Amino acid sequence: MANFYTDTPQFRHYLNHPLMKRIVELKERNYADKYTYDYAPMDFEDAMDSYDKILEVVGEICGDIIEPNAETVDHSG
Numbered sequence: 001m002a003n004f005y006t007d008t009p010q011f012r013h014y015l016n017h018p019l020m021k022r023i024v025e026l027k028e029r030n031y032a033d034k035y036t037y038d039y040a041p042m043d044f045e046d047a048m049d050s051y052d053k054i055l056e057v058v059g060e061i062c063g064d065i066i067e068p069n070a071e072t073v074d075h076s077g
Contacts, residue, residue, distance in 0.1 A: 001060060002063025002067065003056065003063045003064075005059025005060075006056060006059055011055070015048065015051065015052070021044050024044055024051075027047075
């Protein structure tokens, strides 16, 4: 199984950037939804864990489904 996310270590570089903590705080509205939704991230580490899991699934879809069919789709339109 190919996974574009886990097979490309450069992608994790962006998630480990020092500004990521501030970016996630802004994106998650300072984690205000944790009181409303049980699936909302509680803090930075929880948010990053969720992002990592989502990116693994998306990377697998890209590697196993999209990439093998890309050339055919390009030719057929």
